[in-house]
Amino acid sequence: MRQTSRSTERLHAFCRRVTATSRNASGLDLSEALKGTRRYSSDQPIWSEAARANDIYIVDQGCAYNFLILSSGRRYIGDVFGPGAICNWRRSDSSDAQLNINFKAGTQISALDFNIFHEVLSESHLLNNALRRMEVARELRRSQRTRNLIAQPATVRVINLLLDLEDEWSHSLQHDGWVPLPLTQEEMGDLLGLTQVHVNRVVRQLERDRCIRRRRGYFCILDRNRFADQIDYQWYSDGRRRR
Amino acid sequence: MRQTSRSTERLHAFCRRVTATSRNASGLDLSEALKGTRRYSSDQPIWSEAARANDIYIVDQGCAYNFLILSSGRRYIGDVFGPGAICNWRRSDSSDAQLNINFKAGTQISALDFNIFHEVLSESHLLNNALRRMEVARELRRSQRTRNLIAQPATVRVINLLLDLEDEWSHSLQHDGWVPLPLTQEEMGDLLGLTQVHVNRVVRQLERDRCIRRRRGYFCILDRNRFADQIDYQWYSDGRRRR
DNA sequence: CGTGAACTTGAGACTATTCAAAGAGTGTGG
DNA sequence: CCACACTCTTTGAATAGTCTCAAGTTCACG
Numbered sequence: 317m318r319q320t321s322r323s324t325e326r327l328h329a330f331c332r333r334v335t336a337t338s339r340n341a342s343g344l345d346l347s348e349a350l351k352g353t354r355r356y357s358s359d360q361p362i363w364s365e366a367a368r369a370n371d372i373y374i375v376d377q378g379c380a381y382n383f384l385i386l387s388s389g390r391r392y393i394g395d396v397f398g399p400g401a402i403c404n405w406r407r408s409d410s411s412d413a414q415l416n417i418n419f420k421a422g423t424q425i426s427a428l429d430f431n432i433f434h435e436v437l438s439e440s441h442l443l444n445n446a447l448r449r450m451e452v453a454r455e456l457r458r459s460q461r462t463r464n465l466i467a468q469p470a471t472v473r474v475i476n477l478l479l480d481l482e483d484e485w486s487h488s489l490q491h492d493g494w495v496p497l498p499l500t501q502e503e504m505g506d507l508l509g510l511t512q513v514h515v516n517r518v519v520r521q522l523e524r525d526r527c528i529r530r531r532r533g534y535f536c537i538l539d540r541n542r543f544a545d546q547i548d549y550q551w552y553s554d555g556r557r558r559r
Numbered sequence: 560m561r562q563t564s565r566s567t568e569r570l571h572a573f574c575r576r577v578t579a580t581s582r583n584a585s586g587l588d589l590s591e592a593l594k595g596t597r598r599y600s601s602d603q604p605i606w607s608e609a610a611r612a613n614d615i616y617i618v619d620q621g622c623a624y625n626f627l628i629l630s631s632g633r634r635y636i637g638d639v640f641g642p643g644a645i646c647n648w649r650r651s652d653s654s655d656a657q658l659n660i661n662f663k664a665g666t667q668i669s670a671l672d673f674n675i676f677h678e679v680l681s682e683s684h685l686l687n688n689a690l691r692r693m694e695v696a697r698e699l700r701r702s703q704r705t706r707n708l709i710a711q712p713a714t715v716r717v718i719n720l721l722l723d724l725e726d727e728w729s730h731s732l733q734h735d736g737w738v739p740l741p742l743t744q745e746e747m748g749d750l751l752g753l754t755q756v757h758v759n760r761v762v763r764q765l766e767r768d769r770c771i772r773r774r775r776g777y778f779c780i781l782d783r784n785r786f787a788d789q790i791d792y793q794w795y796s797d798g799r800r801r802r
Numbered sequence: 803c804g805t806g807a808a809c810t811t812g813a814g815a816c817t818a819t820t821c822a823a824a825g826a827g828t829g830t831g832g
Numbered sequence: 833c834c835a836c837a838c839t840c841t842t843t844g845a846a847t848a849g850t851c852t853c854a855a856g857t858t859c860a861c862g
Contacts, residue, residue: 384706386706386707387790387791388711390710390711392706392710394706408651408694408698463627463629464629466635466708466709466752467635467749467752468633470817470818472631500839500840501840501841502840506710509709509710510818510819511818511820512840512841513818513819513820513841513842514819516842516843517818517843520842520843532827547630548629712849712850713849713850743807743808743809744808744809745808753851754851754852756809756851756853757849757850757851759809759810760810760811760850763810763811775859
């Protein structure tokens with residue numbers, strides 16, 4: 317019992333996110349699987365070759381992303397994980413396996429034991445459903461973004477990313493509209509298939525057009541619905557009411 | 560028994576593909592699920608809204624692709640399905656659900672009943688495994704292509720597509736090196752996030768550089784390994800020996 | 803043949819990248 | 833507290849990549 321409360325305390329962001337997804341997730345207990353907590357004071361890449369196979373990482377605070385260095389030398393970033401997200405696990409984990417992970421400076425994570433996690437998962441209908449919804453939402457969001465990254469110009473790509481980031485952080489926000497922006501413009505570029513310089517120009521233009529506001533490490537979308545209409549953006553996560 | 564042989568006859572391409580994936584798939588019997596066969600003499604789009612929910616389509620001959628019309632008016636094509644492929648089903652089918660399907664002219668398909676298919680699937684360990692491998696291979700191939708489409712220039716994108724197409728048709732080829740190219744250049748463009756005109760220029764350049772040869776409806780990659788090295792291409796399908 | 807769809811080619815416009823340099827913010831050590 | 837190093841952001845100019853528009857060609861098919 318004591319164990320449980322320590323666990324949920326540590327996995328606070330995760331529980332918040334699960335709760336936002338399933339109406340009633342109070343019975344949640346991952347304490348058995350929790351191996352430890354860790355905080356990174358500077359960026360920490362975890363290479364896929366490394367023996368990370370038996371740990372599942374959950375972001376408590378901060379942010380992580382998975383990535384790959386292409387043969388051209390370009391870095392490709394696949395997805396970004398905010399508080400409460402599981403970085404390196406999906407039910408049918410085929411395509412993520414090859415990706416490395418980077419924990420951004422200031423990020424705190426919890427590590428879960430892979431086997432125990434699966435055990436708990438197989439026993440808890442509740443957790444199982446909640447995770448499935450989280451997975452589906454992320455997958456849909458990702459495939460929406462992918463479409464725009466392949467077929468749309470830079471401005472649309474950037475707007476899509478900003479909406480995605482807001483969505484990813486929606487579970488851990490005070491609702492003043494300011495969203496953490498833990499990525500550098502270079503990282504945004506690697507996520508969007510653009511150069512850092514071009515990302516900068518697009519972002520500045522959006523600011524000049526009064527679509528967004530910015531301050532160090534945060535941004536704020538001034539008219540979310542206009543943005544969404546403009547690029548035909550869909551929200552998939554349960555945590556957010558559909559406008 | 561008679562039923563079975565008629566079924567496997569009709570689902571010939573599918574069985575070939577499954578067999579290439581699993582060593583021994585002779586016990587395969589989907590005859591109960593088979594609802595019928597259909598041939599399209601001209602392009603036939605199936606809109607996702609339509610009541611197609613209870614049919615699973617398998618390509619017998621020809622080719623299909625899934626697509627979406629973006630708000631910008633651009634058509635986005637997600638994936639291409641050759642003989643033996645299942646067009647509109649994945650185990651965790653979240654992101655495909657919204658996509659429409661187009662059957663190209665000359666394509667023949669078999670329709671399976673959704674519920675019976677799942678019944679058969681749950682009873683046949685063999686089929687289950689084979690399908691899982693096919694899914695994983697397609698998913699990996701798709702995510703590889705996605706990376707290149709987001710982060711790489713046009714030539715790399717086109718080469719990746721050509722290798723993917725060769726892979727998709729590898730189960731139904733006579734091995735003279737000529738691969739069917741059932742897509743128009745406009746469709747290739749919509750798949751690659753390029754215009755038809757630019758696809759044309761890139762393809763012509765590849766031909767001029769003696770990387771590929773072309774003839775009506777077919778292409779031939781002259782040095783597959785050079786191509787693969789050039790863009791760091793990985794083969795994932797079991798049907799093909801890894802070089 | 804004539805028709806239409808797909809492919810080819812050129813010219814000019816636009817988008818995004820590269821290279822280069824300067825500015826702004828943060829953290830560190832003296 | 834300042835000076836310094838460092839990373840991130842901002843801006844400009846030149847170049848490369850891709851798109852648009854428009855016209856012409858080829859080919860299958862009725």
